[in-house]
Structure formats: C-alpha cells, structure tokens
Amino acid sequence: QSALTQPPSASGSPGQSVTISCTGTSSDVGGYNYVSWYQQHPGKAPKVMIYEVSKRPSGVPDRFSGSKSGNTASLTVSGLQAEDEADYYCSSYAGSNNFVFGTGTKVTVL
Amino acid sequence: QVQLQESGPGLVKPSETLSLTCTVSGGSISSSTYYWGWIRQPPGKGLEWIGSISYSGITYYNPSLKSRVTISVDTSKNQFSLKLSSVTAADTAVYYCARHDMTTEDLDYWGQGTLVTVSS
Numbered sequence: 001q002s003a004l005t006q007p008p009s010a011s012g013s014p015g016q017s018v019t020i021s022c023t024g025t026s027s028d029v030g031g032y033n034y035v036s037w038y039q040q041h042p043g044k045a046p047k048v049m050i051y052e053v054s055k056r057p058s059g060v061p062d063r064f065s066g067s068k069s070g071n072t073a074s075l076t077v078s079g080l081q082a083e084d085e086a087d088y089y090c091s092s093y094a095g096s097n098n099f100v101f102g103t104g105t106k107v108t109v110l
Numbered sequence: 111q112v113q114l115q116e117s118g119p120g121l122v123k124p125s126e127t128l129s130l131t132c133t134v135s136g137g138s139i140s141s142s143t144y145y146w147g148w149i150r151q152p153p154g155k156g157l158e159w160i161g162s163i164s165y166s167g168i169t170y171y172n173p174s175l176k177s178r179v180t181i182s183v184d185t186s187k188n189q190f191s192l193k194l195s196s197v198t199a200a201d202t203a204v205y206y207c208a209r210h211d212m213t214t215e216d217l218d219y220w221g222q223g224t225l226v227t228v229s230s
Contacts, residue, residue: 001172001173001174003156032215034214034215034216036214036215036216036217038157038217044222045206045220045221045222045223046157046206046217046220047220048216048217048218051211051214051215051216051218052214052215052216055214057218089156089157091157091159091215091216091217092215093215097170098170098172098173099147099159099162099170099172099210099215100159101149101156101157101158101159102156103156104156104157
C-alpha cells in the first residue's frame with residue numbers, strides 16, 4: 001500500500017484559514033469513511049483532531065473541520081492561531097485490515 | 111484517562127531483533143472495541159503504521175513489514191509488545207504505541223514514543 005499524498009507545506013496568517021488535502025485511491029480514502037487527521041508538534045506524539053472524515057473528538061476546537069470528496073479528503077483550520085503551527089497527517093482505513101498514513105503537511109502560521 | 115508507555119533498548123545492532131513493550135494504564139487492554147497498535151516515524155520523516163493486535167491476539171500487519179514483524183499481547187500485565195527482526199539502519203525511528211479504535215479506525219491515545227537507533 002502507498003502512502004496517501006499530502007502537500008509538503010501550507011501556510012496562513014493568524015485569523016486566516018488553511019486547507020490541507022489528502023489524496024488516495026478508491027481502495028482507501030474513496031472507499032471508506034474512515035479518514036482521520038493528526039496534529040503533531042515537534043518532539044511530541046501525534047494527536048487525533050478529526051476522525052471518520054468530519055467528526056471532532058471532545059476537546060478539539062471547532063476551528064478544525066474535515067470533509068471528503070471522492071478519493072480526496074481535506075482538513076480546514078479556520079481562524080489560524082500560533083499554536084496551530086505543526087505537522088498534520090491524514091490516515092485512512094485501506095481495506096483488508098490495513099491502515100495507511102499520509103505523507104504529512106507542515107503548517108506554518110505567518 | 112488511558113496512558114501508554116513504550117519501553118525497550120534504544121540501540122539495536124544491524125541484523126538483530128528490535129523488541130519493545132507498551133504498558134497500558136488507566137484502562138484495561140481487554141476490550142473488544144479497541145486494538146493496540148505500533149507506529150513508527152524515522153527522523154524527519156512521516157508516520158508508518160506497523161500493525162495492531164486485539165486483546166485476544168488477532169493481529170493485522172502492514173504488508174510491507176509483515177515478514178519481519180511480530181506483535182503479541184499479555185493481558186495479565188496490560189501490555190503488548192513489538193518484535194522487528196533483521197533490522198537495518200532504515201529501521202531507525204521513533205516507535206509509538208497507540209490505542210486503535212476499530213469502530214472509528216483512528217488512533218485515539220498515544221504513548222510518548224521511544225527512539226530506537228540501529229547501529230553497530
């Protein structure tokens with residue numbers, strides 16, 4: 001299985017929005033509503049921000065939202081804040097009890 | 111609050127077997143809702159799922175690593191373990207353990223990670 005494709009970087013000014021894409025295939029992203037998004041600050045473990053495409057775990061700000069169209073999922077961070085600067089990874093169930101991560105996107109708050 | 115903690119050698123010689131254990135606290139490992147997974151991240155690179163195991167010992171492995179990976183569980187100690195054989199420098203990474211929610215297919219609790227370096 002191949003890693004899901006994400007842009008290497010994205011950026012925005014405080015208060016603006018940034019959207020990150022996650023492109024897979026019909027065997028993973030397009031085939032299941034099991035896309036998650038993780039935020040990882042330097043030297044820290046990843047933290048789940050979105051699961052099942054668009055659901056937020058308790059405690060995650062509603063500035064974070066997720067969606068999916070076809071084989072591409074997206075994470076949008078609205079009202080960017082300094083603490084949102086981090087690496088973001090998508091993941092998807094890939095069938096046959098397989099699980100795959102995206103290549104990762106570094107978000108910079110300008 | 112569920113907590114996970116990885117433990118094991120930080121240095122492994124090439125061709126040898128990497129062995130790590132994850133201890134789960136604040137909750138029982140014996141739940142049918144959750145699997146328990148291993149993920150790794152080479153320095154400066156992205157995340158890679160290694161595999162997951164149920165409390166009853168059912169395992170799922172990344173096909174690219176399957177021939178070298180063994181994940182096991184010890185419910186009496188609330189622990190699960192990873193063995194990766196025939197390691198090379200390419201296996202140098204931070205290894206994370208995590209709780210894998212099989213109903214939502216996300217990893218909702220993570221350990222802090224442990225760096226394993228493969229070097230002679």
